[in-house]
Amino acid sequence: MQGKVRQLGIKIGTLPVGKKNCITDVAGVRVGHVTLDEPLDQHGGYACTGVTAILPHSGNVFQDKVTAASYVLNGFGKTTGLVQVNELGVIESPIMLTNTFGVPAVTQGTMRYMLDMNKDIGLTTGTINLVVGECNDSYLNSIRACAVTPEHAIKAIHQASNDTAQEGAIGAGKGMMCFGYKGGIGSSSRLVKIEQPEVSYTVGCLVLSNFGQSTDFLAEHYVASPTQSKSTLSPTDGSIIIVLATDAPLSSRQLTRVIKRCGIGLGRTGSHFSHGSGDIVIGFTTAHRIPHSTDQLVETRAQLREDHPIMNQLFAAAAEATEEAILNSLSQAQTTVGRNGHTVEAYSFQKAIET
Template sequence: MSKKLREYGIIIGQLLTGTKNCITDVEGVQIGHVTLDEPLNDQGDYACTGVTAILPHTGNLFEQKVTAASYVLNGFGKTTGLVQVNELGVLEAPIMLTNTFSVPAVTQGTLQYMLETNEAIGQTTGTINIVVGECNDSNLNSIRHCAITPAHAMKAIHSATNDTIAEGAIGAGKGMVCFGYKGGIGSSSRIVVANEEISYTIGCLVLSNFGRKEDFLAERYSAKTEQHQDTVAPTDGSIIIVLATDAPLSSRQLQRVIKRCGIGLGRTGSHFSHGSGDIVIGFTTARTIPHKTEELFEARKQLREDHPVMNQLFAAAAEATEEAILNSLAQAKTTIGRNGHTVHAFQF
């Protein structure tokens, strides 16, 4: 049975984790998965893929937006919606993750869900910005068959929960490969103490699909260096990192925090390869922003830039990202996909 990294006695960083040590430690955040794991025909084609949905809160995401930002470490990716996120600094729909060729279907399904739950969109108010991130799972998944449908995206959203999330080869992570081993979904969290009365939570979820075996700094974690040899050729791959927090940050401050996720990624051995889409999306649940108001001004509370808590948030982002990536490896199981391609789990 797969175990999380800490069950192997491996501790990352110095900050405390949240109760569940996953992104849902940030109050209100919900995660949903849909996983496809089935043959498509008798010619060796196989659906080894899925969808993962990240909901910032349990209310109406369009009517009550959250402050958000994104940051591109390396832009070899096919995401949707990040231009508007960085322009306006808000998120107004679930963040969706899937494989590269399923971005259109997942965008359509998410749009359909948002239209069904918000009658005003495109009619009495403006349009909506859908955010979808992707990684290429074609080593294990018959990606040309485009097995993901809009209905799968809607099902992932409807199944979202704030429980401890399933990790590894599940949801969008089903067909992903990390450092030549089975990767996928991983998560972790950190608690940042501002003073005796106030603390904040940082939660991270990754879709890991990057790196070569020789890049992985396995010795850093006292991990075994002799592992199974796989039947698939390595590729540059990608990673999508989603960071959630309840710390009161502006969009600009949030971008400063999520940049530090790249430190956690680098600590595992990544150097942001040429063909790797390494992208971070972050949001804070500290306040919601109404879609429509008659007010001329809005008041908001945010942390001072020079307060020591900002450095702790930077450290938390790096630590949680590193551990989330390692949890995606630790939780994944050996997976067989298209044409019998096999990717083995890493043994800590």
């Protein structure tokens, strides 16, 4: 397995990168994976899938919600919870990623985890809005077997840490493809700074990449190894889930403006948001903790001025981090064998073209 593309000399954008070049550079954010990689029967059935959990902070997210938003680039997807996220502008649960048919089980497991943590839900307070995103991994995974269970979701949450997140064919990314090669989990981060006053914010991105054919990939930007063979796989249009985290003080509406720019990073790699592709962005900021219960009539929160130049830096950070996270999902993935012997080759980066 290769390193991140930056270690291979491929530099994306102009903004500085966080210490870990990962979504966990945003203080408090944690990521956990559970990976399924095992035969299911004697007839080619194979579990090549998993679950990934992104926790906005180390506390109880239901009791201390975070400002959030989502944006649909192309809506061929089966997510849960985004209607309420956009209505109320908050996230109150871990953000979970899995395969398409794993959404019900992961939702169930996440609900069990949150109900155990919050004995008031459904009794003395309202219900909970759970956020689960998905991509279709059926080329490598026996998706009809529904191998993902609620326990896998709970385990992924328990295993979440603020270490540099594992990438490639891991967790929800185990069975995913990108541009006809092995894709999956990728992450990157950017630092946004101004001198007067001296302020620094972090933008982190994690993707679940599962889109595109090899002919879509903008190879003029990223050079393969001279021995790289061109993929002949013709997958369905696929999908990508993009999760963007920041500590910049933004309103839900401002977050929507920022996460729209993730589509620019996606497009730079060669995607055109295909008809059957679920291209969905989920964003949150850790700058605000919104208590579930309060006696206060009025809430007061700081937020950036709309016309301050730092907003343009945040836009650029979203685009750059998304593009690099996608490339990292490719560079960190390993050649993978799944159901019925289906094999997806890893993409071999060499260097960036000098410009």
